[in-house]
Amino acid sequence: MLQEQITAAEVLDWIEGIESGKFPLREARAWEYLKVAEKKPDFPRQDLSILLAWLAKARFERMGYFDQFISVWVERALELDSTNWRIKELKAEQLIDKLKQLPLPAKFAPIRETDNGATKKETTSSYLAIAERFFPYYEQIHALWNGIAESDLVREQEDAYQALSYLKELNLLFDELVKVTPEYVKSVSGVYHSAKLFAELTKIIRRIEQINSQWSDLFVNQATQNSESAIDELDKMIGLDDVKVRIKQLYQFLHYQQERARHGFQAKDGISLHMILTGNPGTGKTHLARLIAKIYYELGLLKRNEVFEMDRSQLVGAYVGQTEELTMKAIERASGGVLFIDEAYSLKREAFASNDYGQTVIDTLVSAMTGPKAHSFAVILAGYPEEMRTFLRANPGLRSRFPDHNQVHIDDYSIDELLDISEKIAIENDYLLTSDGKKELAKQIEIAKVDQSFGNARTAKSIILEAIFQKGAHLSLSDAEADDFVLLKGADFQVSDHTKDLKPAIDSLNELVGLNKVKQELLSLTSFVHIQKLRREQNLNVLPLELHSVFTGNPGTGKTTVAKLYAQALNELGFLKRGHLIVASRADLVAGYVGQTAEKTREKIKDALGGVLFIDEAYALLNETQGDFGKEAINTIVQEMTEHEENLVVIFAGYENEMNQLLQSNPGLRSRFKKFIHFEDYNVDELCEIVLQRADHAGYLLTAEAKDSLRRSLSEGVSSGNARYAVDLFNQMVQAQSIRLSTYEEMTKEQLMTITDEDLRST
Secondary structure, rough: OOOHHHHHHHHHHHHHHHHHHOOOOHHHHHHHHHHHHHHOOOOOOHHHHHHHHHHHHHHHHHHHOOOHHHHHHHHHHHHHHHOOHHHHHHHHHHHHHOOOOOOOOOOOOOOOOOOOHHHHHHHHHHHHHHHHHHHHHHHHHHHHOOOOHHHHOOHHHHHHHHHHHHHHHHHHHHHHHHHHHHHHHHHHOOOOOOOHHHHHHHHHHHHHHHHHHHHHHHHHHHHOOOOOOOOHHHHHHHOHHHHHHHHHHHHHHHHHHHHHHHHHOOOOOOOOOOOEEEOOOOOHHHHHHHHHHHHHHHHOOOOOOOOOEEEEHHHOOOOOOOOHHHHHHHHHHHHOOOEEEOOHHHHOOOOHHHOOHHHHHHHHHHHHHOOOOOOOOOEEEEEEEHHHHHHOOOHHHHHOOOHHHEEEEOOOOOHHHHHHHHHHHHOOOOEEOOOHHHHHHHHHHHHHOOOOOOOHHHHHHHHHHHHHHHHHHOOOHHHHHHHHHHOOHHHHOOOOOOOOOOOHHHHHHOOOOHHHHHHHHHHHHHHHHHHHHHHHOOOOOOOOOOOOOOEEEEEOOOOOHHHHHHHHEEEEEEOOOOEEEEEOOHHHOOOOOHHHHOOOOOOHHHHHHEEEEEEOOOOOOOOOOOOOHHHHHHHHHHHHHHHHHHHHHEEEEEEEHHHHHHHHHHHHHHHHHHHEEEHHHHHHOHHHHHHHHHHHHHHOOEHHHHHHHHHHOOOOOOOOHHHHHHHHHHHHHHHHHHHHHHOOOOOOOOHEEOOOOHHOOOO
């Protein structure tokens, strides 16, 4: 929401809603409304005081302590309305917060009998420095105490009264310290000093330290007594509902097994602590592994609440024997805790099985998990879901060490969950998201969420940090206001888009020479997508969007150019997230060994997700030669088209007859391509127009004679209308002009721009 659009009436309505509990208290909204209220001279003082109080309360609850903003807002609110009870409550909170900040060291530097005079004087100087810090603090506490009524001390009231009693005694002790210390310093001469003054000074110091210890028991130690359990920490994590249920069930099962053992019941197979966590990047696998380690520790199943993270590079050696040594060292290091191996499937590389030592890591792990030290550590393997399933299927010995109930899959976060995570990340950096900031953030997350490489929480964090960078990089500090340092607005999330200066795709399509039937087909198709999108937004029934297409026609008839505009148009309509074009041929998809073609094809499809995959001369995939893997590429394309649905559009391009043969070879392929667009050859007039258009864009002019020669040349030079031929002809004309002009000593602007009949005849 732009602040210029917010009215005073809207702010007053919001304040009333907050007071009545109708609206939730959102700190970012309060910041925006405060800025609006402060700029309106006639805004009611009492309401502004309430707004400041709520803003101060929201920030205090988030920060956990009083900072300069809260203190300023509290004082301003009291100036505006001295009867504001919300501020009195906050003042009480401020007192408690200030009491927790007693500026005393746990121990004072001691004075030793054997110290020389200079050392004794230096130590006593440190006592006076501590006193100088204490007295202003004491005055601040008294000022805060006098500014609130006793009835406002609703929280930790007894502690506050006890602390005040301690403070009064400390004040007397420091008064005495300040008096005694100079006298003691005067008595110091070399190693000699007044024993009486020394004893008196030591007595004061010991009593101050004693009170400080009691003070710590009163406030500081309360925090350590309220440490969270692993289950409590798990509950506070955003999303992961299914995972939370599974982990709680695991916790209950382990606790049950422990109780069973205490009652004397035996379990032949014991308790398995080894786990597998699957999920895409940024779903919290590492954090969950740490929580599981904490659960094991709290239940007494492991001696240490520690996770030792390893990967292939730390476990696989370069020669025989080194891998086993590295793996055993990792296991010994993890003894009593958890050994966590991320992307565990990277240990097994099928293509390099003959000279790769990853299998040795697996064999060593299996041996250790079943040997004498089997229950002294836990192994947690993590990675992508599909890769982990394949990995375990290939290693039966390893698979048997992980019971089904110890295998947990973590789903991707939803957009709403990622917004909550983003907001938490922003808050951790002391930023708040405005309503328009959240909308723009949601768009950025949606655009990024195109395939399994999507980083989930990592991507959310990256977007937030980039927005913070953009704000800091573009903010004019001389014009900055307070909210510029805390609010992340929509403009901060708007990344530089190189496509924003492009013409709309349909306009660019219409500017192309010829292709009238193609233009009609594309306009019909994009119009259909647009209407179905509007129907979906109105919760009406939506027809299937069958956008995979076959472009047929001779080379140079504009198929690739139109495909690029098609991708752009679908992006503009909000159908494709990226709207880019990936051009591929048989060489980009087909490999020379069994199993590699499918992987190679999937990689190319990953590049195209969110856009259009354009496969030129697609029929080249259909090769009847024995041992050819083109059919594997076709089958993979069909499978991936089904899996990715609206996240991918595929275009097959090539000659018409050959394309029909390709589609007939695979029923699954034929059923997925419903749109056929034929590209007619260009006629001579269209080819002439292409050349003249090219010349105009490049800043050249053709004479009337050159245009006539161009038409004759195009009529005679190519049997089928090919735009590439026309473009090549123009480039040759430019080269010929350059050679002709190089003989001139001086040239006018008109000569530099003009292509003559002579230039054309020289090509």
